[in-house]
Amino acid sequence: MTRPNRMILMWLCVCLCVPGAVVSEALDMKALVPRETPDGWVTSGSPQVFTKESLFEHINGQADLFLQYGFEKSIFAVYRKDSGRETIDVDVYDMGDSVHAFGVFSRFRQDNHPAGIGLDSYLDDDYAIFYKGKYFVVLQADESNPSGLRRLAKTVESRIVDASPPPKEIMYFPKVGLKPGSIEYYPQGLMGRQFLGKGFKATYVPSENKASKENTGDEGPDSNLFIAVFDNTDELESALESFKEVLSNGKSARGANRALHGLKMVTGEDAYQGKIVIVHKGRYLAGTAGFKSKEVAEGLLADLMKKMD
């Protein structure tokens, strides 16, 4: 075998042996923001890298939110076109894993305007966000430029090799009545309760609320389905006890004798979130909050349980 062939073979072996994640790790953040794009966008100055310690200098107090979501590092680049008349700021945040990348994306998403970029995305006139793998990406144009944003976002997306799937829990939420783009992930304080810790929340618009909107122009308060995720049984049981305590406060109902989808169900009323139904399955506490109709709430929860099977 000639020397060049041997080199190619060795390179191929390395490529096949090294897992994707390692390749991704090896990719420098700077590789995610090319100097030039096929559309003619060119970076202005050197991209800036921020760490846990320095993120504050870039986005001030909002750094706290990113740190809660597991922020690792980020890169910021300003792209210019047409002699600097148009600019787009690009931030690529490494959030550690796809759950946290989804989480921070879910907090920034304004509504449901997906753009088909990454695992999920949002695009409007001067702003685009998406997440792919462990990366959360924000693009901000100085003027309305949705097509420019889309193309630049696609360029950055193509450079992200992390192929991690989205969090599986988001697939558990039943589609019927689900407000599009409303699933969110919180790393702590789910449903505004410390004891629930981390988990997912989605907003539902049941038909009763839609009817209310037709009459009064207001859908009324949100009705939510939530999934709290626990790392161990002790934490889960402690949270369940805390929840029961909240629900039994003021002599509200505290039932554990009915079953839903073969699982024990706890129901009650919270002063701030209305009627609550909770079930425990595996490492999850799933529940509904604020539904006026018991049947609708329990029906959705039963659907969610089935999807967890």
Add this chain to the structure above:
Amino acid sequence: MSKRIGRRAFMKGATSAFLGLATAPLVTGAESFAGKAEKGGVEYRSLGKTGLKVSTVGMGVMNCSDPAVLHRAFDLGVNFYDTARVYMRGRNETLLGWAFEGRRDKVIIQTKVVMSTNEKKNRATVEKSLKSLRTDYVDVLLAHSLKKPSQVCDPKLISFLQDMKKEGKARFTGFSSHSNMASLLKAAAKGGCHDVALVSYNFTHSNKLKEAIALAAKSGIAVVAMKTQAGGYKAAKMGGLTPHQAALKYVLMDRNVSTAVPGVKTIEEINQCAAVMGTLFSRRDANALQHYAGYLQGRICTMCGGCAGECPHGVNHTDILRVAVYHDGYEDDRLVREVLHETDLPAISKRCYECSSCAVTCRRGLDIRAQIQWVNRVLA
């Protein structure tokens, strides 16, 4: 720390706090979100010269996850809420606006605009804020995160803020700052062009900032304190000690502070914060803070870089300190593994551990030798 909260300061603060107490609850049963009035006192102070009366404990809304937390805060008498347009690009304002729709006149809303050189853009940003907040006006509009004293009374900034007032979009205006705060406050006090200043302020800050806050307050500027908790150590890790209330009380003990806006995520947190209103800074609180400060001093490396390069043997000991913070402070061993992956830490740590002539000193009083020994034990 004992120097910070001596007997005289403690007594002075306690007396002032007592005199500032108003016991009338803000929320009646009919207005309450939960349908019942809360017992207990709510402490109010004047927001500088604005004529507004604000609860001494306000709420930093940025990290809030649920309207239920805002409703709970309202029921506890909290009437001052801080947000910003850039927080989740307006979604935080939307949460606040939705939560208090129909009760706008019962709450005081402060938001911030990141100033650009384009006035049209600034104006559009304020309009977006008002739309998200579902209101025609904000009570306080701040220029977000000023950094240099020269920015404080910049004519363009002042002209814009004045216009917002004239147009009825903001009742009062000011600025926020995270760095160089003492200089900015002094410039504001001298310039007399702001109603409100939002600054980081907690028990770890120097007298220089305290004096600047006093100067600003004397000139009529309302000082709103943020980042009042100085760190994220968990009570369980500190033998059940809960220093966060003490830290909040410490800030409020300074009568030059109109209100504090601790960041709140959950109902439990707002319960804990609001309970501070109407209570005195006690000897026990002083002890708790002393303990907390000692705990932070003994454990936290702020990674200021002040000790870098001090080892005569050229050992990069800062990685050891980083591991200590990650393991003990953040409780995130994933980060520890990362440092281990990046560096030959066990070798560095062993070399440091075996060295009998450590010449590295920390300006913040961190016992570096103890840190090295501790990390060695963790790695073992």
